[in-house]
Amino acid sequence: MVLNQRALSIFDILGPIMIGPSSNHTAGAVRIGKIARMILGEEPTNINLYFYGSLAETYRGHMTDAAVVAGLLGMEVDDQRIKESLKIANNRQIDIKIFTQTMSDKNPNTIEMELKSTSYLVKIIAISIGGGEIVISSINEFKVNFSGNKDMIIVALKENYSKILSKIKDILGENVISTKHIKGDSRYLICFYLEDVIDNSILEWILNIRGINFARIIKSLYTYKLKNSDPLFKTIKGMLLMAKSNKKSLPQVIIDYESKRSGLKEKEIRDGIKQIWNAMKEEINQGLTKDNQLIGGLMSGKDAKMLYKALKGKKLIFGRPLSLAVARAIACGEVNASMGKVVAAPTAGAVGVIPAVILTAAEDLSSEEQDIIDALLVAAGIGVVIAYTVPISGAMGGCQSEVGVASAMAAAAIVQLAGGNSEQVSHAMALALKNLFGLVCDTVAGPVEVPCIKRNVIGVANAFAVADMALAGIRSIIPPDEVIVALRNIQTLMPMELRDTMLGGLGITETAKRLKKEWLEKIKVKK
Template identity: 40%
Template sequence: MLRYETIAELVSEAEKRNIKISELVLEDQAKAMEKEPSKLFDKMATDFDIMVESVKAGSKKEQSSMSGLTGGEGFLMNDYVKRTGGGLSGELMTKAMGRALSVAGCNASMGKIVATPTAGSCGILPGCLVTLYEDRGYDKNDVIMSLFTAGAFGMVIANRASIAGANGGCQAECGSAAAMAAAALVELMGGTPSECADACAIAISSQMGLVCDPVAGLVEIPCIKRNVSGLMIAFSSADMALAGIKAKIPVDECLDAMKEVGDAMVPALKETAVGGLAGTPTGKKLKEKVFGSDK
């Protein structure tokens, strides 16, 4: 059985057996849970279908969060794609941005999402994978299998560092999600297990120190837009790894560094809605708008 304590373990075992990390993990989890691999695959397929539906649900023009602070970001980005043909980043990436915003918006409006690994970072992995499925025509079964790789990397991150903003800042949420997505993207593109690890390490190091500072304590500002930033980092990290660019710092050491940084953060920067953007004059006014004055 795999221990999910290091990504090096996953890479080594997959390379030794000349299989994908997703294949290794599906087999291992089926044994651990005493279930047929097909049953676990079907469950993951359901999760992917929910991701697709959350993109649709959050892309409506009238979409609005329960607080009223955010809403319609997914619609606006999709409209921008149509008006400009893809803007500065190109059609594929702007469509992916729209999907990430839509899923995060779906979450803010109490819609059904898949926390990957958290609700606050729920738009990153769907934004990446649904885009490759719908716009690049990647085989659905391959996309679903890549989720097992993302999930395995997420398990290691959770065990070795953290996936909670209250514990490690937003680097532990959007950072972890981007790292998981980068690994999944590399596998989908035919990359090696080692390249998956490099992509993960690059994504983690690119968001090292990112604080968790939700305005009014709600997973909306700046969380929804950070899902787009995380998505872009996932794509760029995957491309760098596929190009043969090494992370230099081994991925497990990056995770240890992320934990060290998270532990060093003051409480005001870890989901308390006291510091960072939440502590700005405008951030405080928005809190009053939703909850009323503390006085």
């Protein structure tokens, strides 16, 4: 299991802007494929993909094979052509084979690749760790550990180790931030982490050094590179203490966190959050006004419109704001499940909770855009603290890790939006998170449709309820940071059958079995 303690960006938590349906198994898979292409150095002619555990069962519904291939073809996570990548590869006469193993003790988000090009052969092992984040763990015989969040060059060499290293450092100069030396069977792999990416002419100089048989440029996948891996705070208590001791608001402290982590200026951070917000509003609009053809066809893709129409016709018990927020959350889920463009928040499986809650609350509170940006900053700050301790992935810890975390972030955002203090924000998070402890991930048939889309609804209702509780002064008896630790405990105790494997819960009902059979037949016909 990948250790979770890492300094994520707030744009890892609210983002990426991506093509659905899964931030973990679609966006993460695209990024794995893109890094693999850089390592291979050119477009592959042969691709062997290996999926394990839950991913072996769900990769078709999550379009993981298409996503990896899309990355290998050079596509980004928001490229509309991802759904066509297998066809594009076939037209280019790229041979693709898929191998699966459901019963495995490997991390269930593991993707192994054997890639061949006209001039090179490489085996790469990678793990998608939730929310679109990845780790490359192996390149041929070398055990590595990098996430694509820094510019780097990797060099393999056999002999004259110190002399070659000295020559490379002379070429790269002050651009080198740090180096890592990894011993293989008979070679060394040197990872040079760089301030700025180098061009191909410098790479050619390095390749011409005698004794080097492999060198590749690995460009950062992100505009917000990792500049400092020591986070400004790691706990909710630390975040609140920093705000209090420096007499700063929570949004400002979270901006300080991101500035230290990524080197971004406040305007860049706020502009980035504004871009996220605009994308969220667009996905809601898409879900409520456009035709959304879900990948699996397990649902009509019209549920959001049905609820919205009933709301306008005053046929519902609760009316606004809850029913409106629910309709909006379902709308986001339907866009995601149709491979539309969405914002992972913090994952694509929980895509509807935060946009629906914040937009609806902001309308009722007549909030200015600046207030909404601050609320999203708080949601993201809560998210990075949770993700420091726990994996944000249904395959690793059930839907409590996705919809549960999204609900906690949304509750904190509402309290911020309503003018609550930092203590109330933190207790809203804790109340929301623990209310959804034990929420399982029991996907039906494979696509991110049943029960995923409608399960966002409980995250919405929970966020509104606990936000009111926190604003009234109700506190979580268990401190917020201990609630996060408790979530990690429950994740580890949750059986594999209830973590996105289709081996338990709704996934093994008679109807689910029938839908899975129909879905697999549908895929065969398409192929």
